[in-house]
Amino acid sequence: MKNPIPVVIVAGYLGSGKTTLLNHLLHNSGGARIGVVVNDFGSINIDSMLVAGQVDSMVSLGNGCLCCAVDVSEMDDLFARLAHPRSEIDVIVVEASGLAEPKSLIRLVLGSANPHIAYGGLIEVVDAAEFAETRERHPEIDQHLRLADLVLVNKADRVAAEQLSATVATVRGIVEQVPVLATAEARIDPRLLFDPKTVPATGQLSLDQLLIEDHHHEPGEPRTHRHLHDDYDSVSFVTPTPLHPVRLLEFLEDLPVGVFRVKGFARFAVAGEKRKFVVHNVGRHLRIRATRWVASDLRETQLVVIGTKLDVEAIRGRLDAAVHTGTVLEQQAMLGIHRYLER
Numbered sequence: 316m317k318n319p320i321p322v323v324i325v326a327g328y329l330g331s332g333k334t335t336l337l338n339h340l341l342h343n344s345g346g347a348r349i350g351v352v353v354n355d356f357g358s359i360n361i362d363s364m365l366v367a368g369q370v371d372s373m374v375s376l377g378n379g380c381l382c383c384a385v386d387v388s389e390m391d392d393l394f395a396r397l398a399h400p401r402s403e404i405d406v407i408v409v410e411a412s413g414l415a416e417p418k419s420l421i422r423l424v425l426g427s428a429n430p431h432i433a434y435g436g437l438i439e440v441v442d443a444a445e446f447a448e449t450r451e452r453h454p455e456i457d458q459h460l461r462l463a464d465l466v467l468v469n470k471a472d473r474v475a476a477e478q479l480s481a482t483v484a485t486v487r488g489i490v491e492q493v494p495v496l497a498t499a500e501a502r503i504d505p506r507l508l509f510d511p512k513t514v515p516a517t518g519q520l521s522l523d524q525l526l527i528e529d530h531h532h533e534p535g536e537p538r539t540h541r542h543l544h545d546d547y548d549s550v551s552f553v554t555p556t557p558l559h560p561v562r563l564l565e566f567l568e569d570l571p572v573g574v575f576r577v578k579g580f581a582r583f584a585v586a587g588e589k590r591k592f593v594v595h596n597v598g599r600h601l602r603i604r605a606t607r608w609v610a611s612d613l614r615e616t617q618l619v620v621i622g623t624k625l626d627v628e629a630i631r632g633r634l635d636a637a638v639h640t641g642t643v644l645e646q647q648a649m650l651g652i653h654r655y656l657e658r
């Protein structure tokens with residue numbers, strides 16, 4: 316089966332920059348096809364969707380608040396239209412209306428019966444200039460932010476540098492581990508959210524290419540390297556030595572500060588365990604799928620950790636600690652992994 320299509324939810328108070336973010340993603344999708352679910356098409360840049368040939372992929376909801384107006388079955392209908400086995404859509408972005416309650420939106424996605432979609436994370440957009448005032452009027456914003464997998468402190472251009480860092484610090488204090496990014500016009504690197512189809516003109520590598528590049532390493536040695544970008548860091552970790560499943564879970568269940576996504580696959584040092592374990596983590600949502608190695612696969616672990624302001628050494632240290640060099644482990648070492656296995 317194809318990898319499920321990630322559903323990314325964009326939420327945030329009125330006017331914070333949700334539509335701006337959506338338009339930015341549509342313009343910079345790197346060839347990825349984006350299906351959008353919005354309340355109102357009025358402000359979406361239809362031209363950019365036309366350019367990207369995505370006009371078929373638009374699904375519009377009626378007016379009103381997404382989370383209360385739509386029940387799970389209606390939402391499933393929308394997902395069914397956008398995501399089916401032959402769908403050419405790579406990512407679905409749901410723009411919540413300004414006052415939507417993010418918890419019910421996340422539930423809609425996690426509770427969906429559609430096997431072709433997967434939760435792709437909640438992005439909360441905050442207006443840097445209005446944040447303090449919005450928070451006073453709507454103290455529940457703290458709860459909303461804590462559900463996020465990525466927070467954008469947007470409209471960075473509208474405030475002085477000191478106010479921006481103070482707001483970012485306040486948001487970090489609220490969300491703790493969750494990555495927080497200051498943005499202008501919601502310009503984030505789309506690769507934080509999904510993988511582009513093509514290598515952009517800048518010659519930067521896609522994440523899949525990150526996984527397979529760098530062949531200059533000592534046989535048997537884990538390789539970790541980092542690619543820096545304005546918006547995000549990605550750390551790629553490759554090792555032919557099988558991992559200890561418990562150690563890997565310790566990493567995945569307690570991710571370092573700033574990590575937004577972890578993707579790739581793992582091989583475990585467990586007796587009789589010959590499968591390839593595909594790992595997908597967004598924010599605090601971990602999914603693992605057991606599959607077979609195909610003939611062209613290198614039988615090794617390849618993981619990419621993506622986020623903002625990552626402590627590369629700490630990540631490398633923790634992933635190194637998951638490499639198992641002792642004797643082969645008993646099957647019971649897999650119990651923790653089984654909790655996350657998709658059926």
Ligand SMILES: Nc1nc2c(ncn2[C@@H]2O[C@H](COP(=O)(O)OP(=O)(O)OP(=O)(O)O)[C@@H](O)[C@H]2O)c(=O)[nH]1
Pocket residue numbers: 327328329330331332333334335336358412413469470471472473498499500501
């Ligand atoms: N100065 C500045 N203006 C911005 C920025 N991002 C968005 N805007 C403007 O802010 C206004 C609101 O942006 P939207 O993207 O429509 O915000 P929204 O969250 O979708 O708004 P609602 O749908 O009403 O909740 C628009 O006029 C944008 O052009 C930014 O980074 N800096």
